[in-house]
Amino acid sequence: MLSVLIVIPILGAILVGFFPGNIPAEKLRKVTLAIAVSIIIWTVQIAVKFDLNNPSWQFQETFAWIPQLGLNYNLGVDGLSLPLLALNSLLTFIAVYGYGNNIERPRLYYPLILLVNAGVAGAFISANLLLFVLFYELELIPIYLLIAIWGSEKRGYAATKFLIYTAVSGILILAGFLGITWLSNSPSFDYNLISTESLPLITKLILLTILLVGFGIKIPLVPLHTWLPDAYVESSPPVTILLGGILAKLGTYGLLRFCLGLFPQTWEIVAPGMAIIGTISVLYGALAAIAQQDIKRMVAYSSIGHMGYILVAAAANTPLSLVGAIAQMVAHGLILAILFHLVGVVETKVGTRELSVLNGLMSPVRGLPFTSALLIMGGMASAGIPGMVGFAAEFLVFQGSFSTFPIPTLLCIIASGLTAVYFVILLNRTCFGRLDNNTAYYPKVIWSERAPALVLAVAILFLGIQPTWLVRWTEETSNFLVLKSQIEIQSISQYLK
Structure with missing residues (x-):
């Protein structure tokens, strides 16, 4: 097959x-x-x-x-x-x-x-x-x-x-x-x-x-x-x-x-360093995204941060953190896809990605209201708002990693708050405000341009409300990886004794 x-x-x-x-x-x-x-x-x-x-x-x-x-x-x-x-x-x-x-x-x-x-x-x-x-x-x-x-x-x-x-x-x-x-x-x-x-x-x-x-x-x-x-x-x-x-x-x-x-035994040695690198990636990605004026570059830097969560979860190597790592891979893929698609739609219709130029796209008459609504939803999902797949994945990562690496996990939670900051900046400047009466005559977004974002939005919401449909596939394999690590570490310890 x-x-x-x-x-x-x-x-x-x-x-x-x-x-x-x-x-x-x-x-x-x-x-x-x-x-x-x-x-x-x-x-x-x-x-x-x-x-x-x-x-x-x-x-x-x-x-x-x-x-x-x-x-x-x-x-x-x-x-x-x-x-x-x-x-x-x-x-x-x-x-x-x-x-x-x-x-x-x-x-x-x-x-x-x-x-x-x-x-x-x-x-x-x-x-x-x-x-x-x-x-x-x-x-x-x-x-x-x-x-x-x-x-x-x-x-x-x-x-x-x-x-x-x-x-x-x-x-x-x-x-x-x-x-x-x-x-x-x-x-x-x-x-x-x-x-x-x-x-x-x-x-x-x-x-x-x-x-x-x-x-x-x-x-x-x-x-x-x-x-x-x-x-x-x-x-x-x-x-x-x-x-x-x-x-x-x-x-x-x-x-x-x-x-x-x-390398299950050796992983225990490098895991603290990996957790630190993952935390640095999370914080750097969030802070770099806040500094951007190009909305596509902002989303790109946000990707660095969200991938860092996976490294922290892998370093913790607990059954729950590994389930969270796999869930975060899927959640990140879906959220990043909807954001990049919508940014592409905005650039095509408006002709720019610069925050200093974009404004008022939520206007129901001359703006891009449907695209803006989906962009707000994508930003909420990336920020880990409950009810969306991003929250479910990040919660599993934080819950599974805290017992092993409490300080890196807390820093990642803080970085999750920074995610909300740069998406509020993006959405506030892009979707809200008043349109320029001289330039704001944008082409309508046709159905075929909306459809990919709608499919992704349904997946993000469904897996956020029913996260078991995502984690059920991975639980046994995650448990097996952790158990394998524990057995090999115990055998090495007994040999050294």
Whole structure:
């Protein structure tokens, strides 16, 4: 079942890109939407058949690919990867639907979107370390082209910066995986066959640090974040949704799957440092967002802060904090997607993203009242207002992390209040006030421009009111990761005694 999630978008990309004849852009878009819908339907089928009581890999597919290198085609899904697969499928549909029919070079644009989907899905279901790296790198070139071709004025600089940072991230992750496998004398790169218990402590610390830096670039964490503002701001709204909504989750997913999963004992040593770095990222992201005048850049910096919550939760390594970390990945993806989509709508209709120029968009006659209302809802969700998915995820993170790291958790709670500050600034200056009678004659927002935000808003509200629909998929896997850590730590302690 899992291979279909890779095959469908790849075959779809080939079909859309190389089908003979001169096909109108609207028809290419409809075909790509049909492919995106089929991916969603298949993901739902997997979720329906998923055993909630089984914490390990399910629907595994394994066969030897290049056995001399230890590279096997080994796929599996568990409670850590399934919610992210669903998020990937949904945001791919939003990215395709949200651009409309005016896209230039649709023969290239839509296949690149589908290839990104295939690469991300493949990474989330890879149960072989080398296979993960292959899929991790697969999305690099498509995203680079999506930024460089369809981005804004400084797109070349932003795309090149993204390419360099992500390439370094991939090299570090590959080096870490090679070191783990070779030094532990594992027979292959299959995840379940690798054990780091026999390695010296200093070796494990070095390998873990390499992986932390590699995945930290992708998240990104301060001070490895400098590629993010440029890439997010210069990308078109659909590409920004993919970048922030799902690609950044490859970093946090790798943090839990490979750093915590393969180094449970060593993780306890680095966890305090990780909690401090996560807290710094949260505070820096909030303070930097407050200082911005470009609303898209403000949302971009807010992303750095909200990803820091995940690191604090992972560092705490309690059952509740890990459930919160996974929930925060999904919540962050949904909230960031609706904010970037609405910012794109505002820029298209008004022609600017500057806070000093925007005002009065809530005006029911000449403004953008519906867009403004959804923007207010997105800001409330990001600020952690109860009844929305952001509150549920952050509450789980804070509740699960407080017992282990009380001071970093309290600082993160303070930063959550700062989130409300910069969104109040954004919404007050953008949505309220009086419109300029000479310039405020904006085009109407049509239904197709509203639909993606409505879908995301429904998901944000539904999962906020019924958070069990989100956390139920992850509880057993989170408990298993924590239990594995505790068992291995106890065995090491008994050995030392």
